Structures are given as structure tokens and as C-alpha cells.
Amino acid sequence: xxGPRPALETAAMVRAGEEQAVDVLEHHLAxxxxxxxxxxxFNLVTVDLARAQARAxxxxxxxxxxxxxxxxxxxxxxxxxxxxxxxxxxxxxxxxGWRPPYDATVVTRLxxxxxxxxxxxxxxxxxxxxxxxxxxxxxxxxxHDTTRVPxxxxxxxxxxxxxxxxxxxxxxxxxxxxxxxxxxxxxxxxKPTYGTVSRYGLVAFASSLDxxxxxxxxxxxxxxxxxxxxxxxxxxxxxxxxxxxxVLSVLDDGVDGMTVGVLAxxxxxxxxxxxxxVSQAAEALAAAGARVEEVSVPEVTLxxxxxxxxxxxxxxSNLARYDGVRYGLRVDAEDTVAMNTATRxxxxxPEVKRRIMLGTYVLSAGYMDAxxxxxxxxxxxxxxxxxxxxxxxxxxxxxxxxTTAFAIxxxxxxxxxxxxxxxxxxxxxxxxxxxxxVPFGPGADGLPVGVQVLGPALSEGTLFRVATVIESAAPxxxxxxxxxxxxx
Amino acid sequence: xxxxxxxxxxxxxxxxxxxxxHLTEDELELYTHQLAEVLDHAADVAxxxxxxxxxxxxxxxxxxxxxxxxxxxxLDRDEVLAQAPSVEDHRFRVPRIxxxxx
Numbered sequence: 001x002x003g004p005r006p007a008l009e010t011a012a013m014v015r016a017g018e019e020q021a022v023d024v025l026e027h028h029l030a031x032x033x034x035x036x037x038x039x040x041x042f043n044l045v046t047v048d049l050a051r052a053q054a055r056a057x058x059x060x061x062x063x064x065x066x067x068x069x070x071x072x073x074x075x076x077x078x079x080x081x082x083x084x085x086x087x088x089x090x091x092x093x094x095x096x097g098w099r100p101p102y103d104a105t106v107v108t109r110l111x112x113x114x115x116x117x118x119x120x121x122x123x124x125x126x127x128x129x130x131x132x133x134x135x136x137x138x139x140x141x142x143x144h145d146t147t148r149v150p151x152x153x154x155x156x157x158x159x160x161x162x163x164x165x166x167x168x169x170x171x172x173x174x175x176x177x178x179x180x181x182x183x184x185x186x187x188x189x190x191k192p193t194y195g196t197v198s199r200y201g202l203v204a205f206a207s208s209l210d211x212x213x214x215x216x217x218x219x220x221x222x223x224x225x226x227x228x229x230x231x232x233x234x235x236x237x238x239x240x241x242x243x244x245x246x247v248l249s250v251l252d253d254g255v256d257g258m259t260v261g262v263l264a265x266x267x268x269x270x271x272x273x274x275x276x277x278v279s280q281a282a283e284a285l286a287a288a289g290a291r292v293e294e295v296s297v298p299e300v301t302l303x304x305x306x307x308x309x310x311x312x313x314x315x316x317s318n319l320a321r322y323d324g325v326r327y328g329l330r331v332d333a334e335d336t337v338a339m340n341t342a343t344r345x346x347x348x349x350p351e352v353k354r355r356i357m358l359g360t361y362v363l364s365a366g367y368m369d370a371x372x373x374x375x376x377x378x379x380x381x382x383x384x385x386x387x388x389x390x391x392x393x394x395x396x397x398x399x400x401x402x403t404t405a406f407a408i409x410x411x412x413x414x415x416x417x418x419x420x421x422x423x424x425x426x427x428x429x430x431x432x433x434x435x436x437x438v439p440f441g442p443g444a445d446g447l448p449v450g451v452q453v454l455g456p457a458l459s460e461g462t463l464f465r466v467a468t469v470i471e472s473a474a475p476x477x478x479x480x481x482x483x484x485x486x487x488x
Numbered sequence: 489x490x491x492x493x494x495x496x497x498x499x500x501x502x503x504x505x506x507x508x509x510h511l512t513e514d515e516l517e518l519y520t521h522q523l524a525e526v527l528d529h530a531a532d533v534a535x536x537x538x539x540x541x542x543x544x545x546x547x548x549x550x551x552x553x554x555x556x557x558x559x560x561x562x563l564d565r566d567e568v569l570a571q572a573p574s575v576e577d578h579r580f581r582v583p584r585i586x587x588x589x590x
Contacts, residue, residue, distance in 0.1 A: 101567040194548045208546050237553040238546070305533040308526055316507060323508070325580050330573035336585045337508070345510040353509055357500065358523055360507045370492040370534050371527075376543030378533050383544060416525050432547025457548060 007073045007167040007221040014072030017061050021054035021072030025116050028074045032165045035482040040140050041160040043079045045119040053116045067114030075110055076160040076169040079120035082201035083107055090203050091135035092125045094347025095328045104201020105233045106212055113228045118166050121156030125349045127177055127205045129153050130421035133412050134351040143480035144447055148405035151181030158185040161215045162480055168225050169215040174205050175307050176425025178213045179437040183400035183450020186439045186477050188222045189215050193457045194432035195240035198233030206314035209429040219467045223247040245460040251468045255288050258394040261295030266398030266424045273444040274399045281440050281451040282397055284473030299385035302378045303427040309362050309375035316359025383431045390456045395466050399424050400437040400450035434460050438467045441475030448477055495524040
């Protein structure tokens, strides 16, 4: 087997008994062995677990059974999803060594579908960041240029797919943490409608915004993965108990007759080469029969500010549980409050502390109405703005990120500049809407550009149809060439 | 509507103690500057007149999610306690919580 092969093809071959899952796995472990030192996509490569799963898949096929739609396909899992008995760190020292006593629902669904869980991927600490640089375990590097960031917070998952370590990966997206790294690493990444993928076992960052979604090298493979992980889960009280859109079956239905709105506010502030790629994607959709028009949703310009009040507010509450009592790190002290303080001060990194303090401040007496409640009202306005646009448009189009991948270290000392990387992706999280990032050729510097398709709640089928057309028109992007064992 | 007063070093120190974080003098200085910058950016939101606009806490709110009241297995106690930093008699053990040691 040479080069990356679509997950759809691998699963079909394994199910048909034409290829062994153990061989698929060993191929990917060899690719990881060759490239991981340069990329650092993983916190942990779960060799034994994946080998056991591969043997089980092969045994099922040998016995005449069907292991499922992801039979023998290696999947990399962001390290903020619980895996029973397997360390789950959120790239934080405060959870270093913790082995969860249960599996996240996505892990259960992947396993039941025949997937091989190949490793836990690096991320910004507790998913707070846009570059994977806030990880306590070192930065992940972009496989297209190892001096650049992979984006974040799911940078390890995006890099793993871009580097060929796994055909598929799972990430979580609170303000763009799937789509932005997908764009920067030249892979497909999708944030589903809030509530379509269970959050049970996803370590909470900002509960009203967090959503799990797929990474893949193609739109079709992302569709395959979304169909497996989506669907109602009684273990998550925010899980939508209504039919989840199935996407794999509608991929090739085209865009003829659709109205695509190019979202003007997302183009503001984007680099000229990125804007140019969005225009080309819009032309491709027009050529395929869509009506393309420019649309303005002025409210989305308030998204960044609203997000950086709401998400830290929720995070400060969610992260109160790391107190040194029940799991993870404890730094001993004379009484419990001193122990709590010592543990948190040593266990959390600077970005997490920054967000906890920001969140605590905006929720504190005297400021809650001016900041937090005000941001919740802005959230209403953003939803109303989108709703108005979707009375005329089926989907909206824009860049996923304002620029291509930036240099490692370029923004670590300037939190606000880092936060601005999420300006194009945040509005969908605030609205609970789905959005997908599709690679669309290189930018002026030769690095990947992502084009983002946004849609209303539960419009995943439409998004994947549009994404398929965009993908088919995408300019060629050079495959990553990772220098084995050394930095490029 | 005027925005709230600018964040001070004392505010940050107070917030850190509420959040059970100990900050060094240098951290206090740095965070005061950085958090003030983020809050300045948020002035566009804080200064809007949104009187009468209902807040949205959840974009896809679902209500009254209940399950039938039937017993079912929960997490294994020993497996859970095995992850705790300190355990005694099947309970989480913590340092003293009141003013005097027992």
C-alpha cells in the first residue's frame, strides 16, 4: 500500500476481506514512526489498543461478519475525549496520567463501527488556543512547513491527517478548533450542528459551544465519519433527539438551483490571497449551477468579542472541577483551599489561567450584566442576522481563517492577536450552526487555504453537497513532505 | 450605555483568589495588561444598546430532558477511586478544611 488511501476504500477492502486491518494499521504505524518526531501530532500512540482492535476486526471478517462502516480504518482522537483506561490529558499537566473510568460516546461509536483508535492527539491546553502552542507537552508542527503552527486547538488531529498518520481524526470545535486547523493543514474539517454529536465524555471547555466533529483528507471521508459519530445520545442532555442529517448518501446531489451568499464580513481582514481563493470557490459553485450573491450579516463582527466573554465564562465554571481532590494532579498544602490553589497554580498553563480569570471576572458581581449577559444578547442578534440571510441563501461562503499558517511563536505573547485567528469561525459556534472547511489550493506562500461553507441548523446535507463541488474545483495543493526525523 | 471601568491590578488579584489561582507579581502585571486589552476589545459589545433583546444561553436549547427512573450500573467505585490523589476508606481524602486539625 502506498500513499494515503481514502478511508471509504480501506473500509470497503477490509470488509470484503481483500485487506487485513492489521496490515492497514502497521502501514500507518510506520508512517507515524517516520514522521512523528518532526510533527508531534500525538500525545500518545495507542499501539496496543489499535492492534487489539485490528485483530478483532479481522476476526469478524474471517467469521463472515461485518465489522462496520469504518472497518480497519485508523482514527486519531483529540486528547480531550475520554478513553477508558487510556490516558486523557487535554494537553494539561493537571490531568497528566489520568485514566478515565469510561469511554466517550464517540469512542464507543467508532469502536462499534470497526475503527482502530490509533492515538490521542496533541491540542491547545483544554482546547484554549488557535495554534496548539498552549499544550503543556510541546507544540505540534504543520506538516506542510514544520516552522509553522498547525492551527488549533485540534492541531494534532489536523496534522495527523495531513501527515498521513491516520486517514481520519476527531476534533472538538468551540470557536473554530476543528475548522481553523483543518484550513491551515490542508484537510477537510467540519463542525456539526450543536447537539448532533454527543458530548458525553468530551472534557468540557464551554458547554454551550463545544461540538465534536470529523477531520479527513476528503469531503467524502469526512461524511463517512460524520455519519458514524452523529445521532442522539441519552447520555448527553443537550443531544438533539431528532433525526440527524445523513450526508454520505447526498454528496453528489450538486448545487444546481442553490443560492450561495458570499459573506462580506468574513472577507474583511482576510489576506488578499485568501479572499481570492474564496472568490474562485464561489465561481466554481456558480459554474455548477448555484446562484452566487454577496451577503452582509453585520452582527457577525460582534462575534469575536461576544465569544471571548461567553467561552471564558463557561470555562471558568467548568474548570472549577480541577481541585486536586478526585483525579489528576495534587500539590499538597496545609489545608484544602491552599491545596486547591497550589494544585491549580501549578497544573494550569498561562492561557488556561488567563481564560479562567477572564471568565471569573465577567461572571462576577457588578460586571456580569455589562459583559456576560450583554454577550448573550449579542448572541441572539447574531442568530437573528444569520436567520435573515438564510431566508435568501441556502449556505454562506467565506474564508475559514484570515491567513495561512503563521510562524510558531509569532502570536504567543499577544493573546488578542491569537484570538483574532478565530474571527471567521466563531459566529457558527455562537449560533449553534454547522460549518465545514474545505482545502482550496495554496495561498501566496504555498501553504494551504481553507474555504468555509456555513449553513443553518441541521443543514449538514446541504453543506456536504456544496463542499463536494468546491473540492472538485480546488487548485492542486502540494502534498506535505516531512523530512524524516528532523525539522524541515 | 457606558462601558464598565477599566480592569485594575486589584481586580485581577481579587479574581485570581476567587478562581483559586496564585499569581506572582510578574504574572499579576502581565495578566492585568492582557485581560484589559481583551476587555477593551469587548467594548464594542459592552457599549451596545441591547435593551429588550433576550439573552441566548443555548443556541439549540432542549428542555425537560428526563429518563425513566430505573436503576442501572454506574461507574465502578474502585476504578474511579484509583484515579484520586489520596483515598481512605473508599472516600476521597483531603487536607483539613476547617481552622483546626481534628
